[in-house]
Amino acid sequence: xxxxxxxxxxxxxxxxxxxxxxxxxxxxxxxxxxxxxxxxxxxxxxxxxxxxxxxxxxxxxxxxxxxxxxxxxxxxxxxxxxxxxxxxxxxxxxxxxxxxxxxxxxxxxxxxxxxxxxxxxxxxxxxxxxxxxxxxxxxxxxxxxxxxxxxxxxxxxxxxxxxxxx
Amino acid sequence: xxxxxxxxxxxxxxxxxxxxxxxxxxxxxxxxxxxxxxxxxxxxxxxxxxxxxxxxxxxxxxxxxxxxxxxxxxxxxxxxxxxxxxxxxxxxxxxxxxxxxxxxxxxxxxxxxxxxxxxxxxxxxxxxxxxxxxxxxxxxxxxxxxxxxxxxxxxxxxxxxxxxxxxxxxxxxxxxxxxxxxxxxxxxxxxxxxxxxxxxxxxxxxxxxxxxxxxxxxxxxxxxxxxxxxxxxxxxxxxxxxxxxxxxxxxxxxxxxxxxxxxxxxxxxxxxxxxxxxxxxxxxxxxxxxxxxxxxxxxxxxxxxxxxxxxxxxxxxxxxxxxxxxxxxxxxxxxxxxxxxxxxxxxxxxxxxxxxxxxxxxxxxxxxxxxxxxxxxxxxxxxxxxxxxxxxxxxxxxxxxxxxxxxxxxxxxxxxxxxxxxx
Numbered sequence: 001x002x003x004x005x006x007x008x009x010x011x012x013x014x015x016x017x018x019x020x021x022x023x024x025x026x027x028x029x030x031x032x033x034x035x036x037x038x039x040x041x042x043x044x045x046x047x048x049x050x051x052x053x054x055x056x057x058x059x060x061x062x063x064x065x066x067x068x069x070x071x072x073x074x075x076x077x078x079x080x081x082x083x084x085x086x087x088x089x090x091x092x093x094x095x096x097x098x099x100x101x102x103x104x105x106x107x108x109x110x111x112x113x114x115x116x117x118x119x120x121x122x123x124x125x126x127x128x129x130x131x132x133x134x135x136x137x138x139x140x141x142x143x144x145x146x147x148x149x150x151x152x153x154x155x156x157x158x159x160x161x162x163x164x165x166x
Numbered sequence: 167x168x169x170x171x172x173x174x175x176x177x178x179x180x181x182x183x184x185x186x187x188x189x190x191x192x193x194x195x196x197x198x199x200x201x202x203x204x205x206x207x208x209x210x211x212x213x214x215x216x217x218x219x220x221x222x223x224x225x226x227x228x229x230x231x232x233x234x235x236x237x238x239x240x241x242x243x244x245x246x247x248x249x250x251x252x253x254x255x256x257x258x259x260x261x262x263x264x265x266x267x268x269x270x271x272x273x274x275x276x277x278x279x280x281x282x283x284x285x286x287x288x289x290x291x292x293x294x295x296x297x298x299x300x301x302x303x304x305x306x307x308x309x310x311x312x313x314x315x316x317x318x319x320x321x322x323x324x325x326x327x328x329x330x331x332x333x334x335x336x337x338x339x340x341x342x343x344x345x346x347x348x349x350x351x352x353x354x355x356x357x358x359x360x361x362x363x364x365x366x367x368x369x370x371x372x373x374x375x376x377x378x379x380x381x382x383x384x385x386x387x388x389x390x391x392x393x394x395x396x397x398x399x400x401x402x403x404x405x406x407x408x409x410x411x412x413x414x415x416x417x418x419x420x421x422x423x424x425x426x427x428x429x430x431x432x433x434x435x436x437x438x439x440x441x442x443x444x445x446x447x448x449x450x451x452x453x454x455x456x457x458x459x460x461x462x463x464x465x466x467x468x469x470x471x472x473x474x475x476x477x478x479x480x481x482x483x484x485x486x487x488x489x490x491x492x493x494x495x496x497x498x499x500x501x502x503x504x505x506x507x508x509x510x511x512x513x514x515x516x517x518x519x520x521x522x523x524x525x526x527x528x529x530x531x532x533x534x535x536x537x538x539x540x541x542x543x544x545x546x547x548x549x550x551x552x553x554x555x556x557x558x559x560x561x562x563x564x565x566x567x568x569x570x571x572x573x574x575x576x577x578x579x580x581x582x583x584x585x586x587x588x589x
Contacts, residue, residue: 025281025522053410057523057534057551073536075523075551079410079426086523107412110559118245133238133588142246149243149250 002028002083005050012043029086037072037089038099044076044085045104052076052085055101058111060091060119064145068092070121074101097122118143201227208573210239216315216577217584219558225570233565235558240584248548252514253279253355256548261349263550264586267308267529269300269340272353275550277434278524278535279355282517285484292480293357294435299473300352302466303340303370306377307333308529309417309459309466316456316578317388320397325384332380335373342366355515356490357483367474374467381463388456398453402564402576405450412563413556416531417462418580421447421454428527440472455579489515514543523551530554530581552586 006021006028017036022029032040044052057075068090077084091098100123101108112123113132120141123129131138137155140147203226210220218239224232244263248256260275261268276297280286314329337347343362344350352359388394404414409422419426427444429437445461447454483490491510496503519541525534531553538547557580565573 024520025284027521027523029521055411055413056525056532057413057536057549059536059549061538061547075534075536079424082431084523105411105413106563107414107556107559110555114555131238132236133241135238142243149246 002085005044005052005083005085006030008047008049009040009044012047013040027084027086029088031088031090034089034091034098037087038101038104040087041074041101041104049081050085051078051080054079055105055108055111056084058101058108058115060115060121060143062119062143062145070096070119072098072115072121091121096120097124099124100126102126117141120144203231206570210236216582217587219582219584219587221573223565223570223573228569228571230565230568230570230573233562235561237555237558237584238588240588242585242589244550244589245548248545250544252543253517253545254511254515256545257351257353258349260550261351262585263552263589264308264529264533264554264583265348266311266583267304268348268350269297269304269352270308270526270528270533272350273297273301273435274524274526274528274533275535276353276355277526278522278537279515279517281524282520282522282537282539283355283488283515284518285356285486285489288486289435289484290357290481291436291478292361293482293484295473295477296358296362296482297353298435298437298440299370299470299477300340300343300350300358302469302473303336305466305529306463307336309463312578312581313384313456313459316575316581317384317394319574319578320394322388322391322394325387328380328384332377335377339366339370339373342369354483354489356486357481361482367477370470371474374470378464378467381460385460395453397572397575398456398579399451400449401452401568401572402579403449403451404560404564408560408563409450412560414531414560416528416553416557417458418455418557419531420445421458422450423448426532428525428532432525434526436473437469439476440469442466442469452575452579516541516543517545525551528553528586530557530583530586550586550589552589554580554582554587558582558587 009018009030010021013036017033017040018030019033020031044050054077055074056077059073061071061073063069063071070091071088072091074087075084089098098121100112102112102125110132112126113130115121116123116129117131117134118141134142135155138153203224206223206225208221208223209215210218220236222234223230244259247259256275257272260271263271277286310329310333314326318326340350341347343360343366344352404422406422406424409419409424415426423446425446430444442465445458447458487506492503492507497507517539519539521538523534523536525532533553534551536549536551537545540546561580564576568576
């Protein structure tokens with residue numbers, strides 16, 4: 001259904017920015033090189049054929065034992081053309097950051113905060129990258145596969161955080 | 167010290183202008199006394215807060231200049247727990263996402279797994295019809311809870327009681343088919359857990375008839391009620407452009423004029439066989455959101471009536487040995503069936519490796535499930551895209567310029583469900 005979007009991406013970004021495309025279970029997806037993340041996003045939003053004005057979802061996946069370890073996954077939808085596409089960008093563990101897409105879609109604010117909170121992927125250029133579901137004192141990123149499910153963390157006030165004693 | 171009394175240059179907050187027009191009181195901006203902004207804390211435990219959420223608002227007098235919404239108090243590690251549960255064991259967790267419309271979550275999740283297994287279009291017809299019926303009943307209860315609670319917060323306690331009375335009739339029927347009033351876990355991968363009892367359809371039709379009367383009555387109590395209208399009209403306006411850029415869907419998105427309903431635009435199950443309308447608002451204020459929900463209740467009742475008239479007989483579970491449990495007679499009398507039963511329960515349903523994003527129309531908007539499978543009986547990742555997470559995230563943009571009292575109806579009509587937003 002959204003093959004036209006993938007065709008547009010491949011035709012426009014010829015410098016290797018689109019690493020791989022495919023379709024599975026009716027979902028079209030493209031793997032984007034990390035440094036082209038924001039450029040591809042802006043293109044998809046502004047191109048009249050794609051017209052992906054609505055960001056539906058942004059999350060991350062921990063593909064343990066793969067390099068790069070994390071994928072940031074973005075789902076986009078076009079309310080006029082009624083098609084959607086999924087974008088991946090690989091993020092390595094030792095350099096765990098990617099460009100924020102907030103300049104393109106301001107509504108990704110909370111979604112990026114959540115991906116940072118749960119996976120530890122930092123979004124460069126996000127104006128307010130705080131934890132959103134976990135509390136500020138929390139240590140670690142709970143959805144990483146190496147974070148034990150049973151691990152408990154007592155709530156300890158630490159200095160330098162809002163609400164904590166000096 | 168005349169300089170300190172010099173009025174601040176008038177700003178142009180959009181929403182209160184409409185409000186003043188509604189009240190018929192034109193307050194000149196330059197009469198306002200200069201004030202210092204102070205931070206005001208609402209919640210996390212506050213009578214007017216749906217669920218547990220904290221708002222830190224900066225107020226200048228009564229006017230909000232900045233709002234910080236802090237969620238996460240109801241975080242129950244849905245995704246983390248799901249990675250350690252079999253595909254069937256996740257159903258009880260989905261019940262607790264949007265806990266006023268659990269059936270819709272059940273259906274959305276089941277469809278995602280079925281797509282991943284390639285059986286979504288092989289479901290027996292009766293299963294699809296049952297899922298539509300229970301899903302729409304759940305949508306009615308969802309909207310009634312939102313309207314009732316929203317009205318109660320504005321002082322209309324009668325409406326709240328009337329709507330909750332009707333909601334209980336519907337809950338009783340859902341309890342009859344699933345055994346639980348709220349946490350149904352009724353849907354299964356490949357079907358539903360049991361057929362509708364005899365005479366259930368007739369009871370539902372009767373309840374719908376009575377519910378319709380309640381809805382009309384509540385509409386009469388509120389639609390032209392001066393107190394209600396004054397606090398809803400022109401308050402908390404979300405523009406269509408903002409709704410699109412923030413991913414706002416569902417009744418909140420449609421109230422802005424955004425014509426997007428998954429049931430119409432990307433029909434799943436058998437929604438393309440029913441005749442129903444999608445109410446669209448024009449202003450995007452609280453009253454539009456209220457009217458969209460009120461009208462959607464009626465449309466859901468129409469769908470249920472048509473589905474009950476057309477529902478075919480047949481099995482309620484797909485005949486696929488990968489997902490269905492062998493019958494009890496077989497299980498107790500043959501070793502093969504017993505092993506198969508054991509494997510499905512203990513190892514879980516094996517889903518081929520792959521990834522899928524499946525989306526349905528939940529109570530609050532597009533409810534998406536993004537599942538990554540590695541071929542075992544437990545998902546590698548089970549992400550839920552909660553509609554009200556996106557809907558609430560637009561609030562920091564909507565609230566500035568409103569008054570403190572406007573938070574209550576605005577937040578009520580956004581209908582944040584903590585279980586879904588915080589997962």
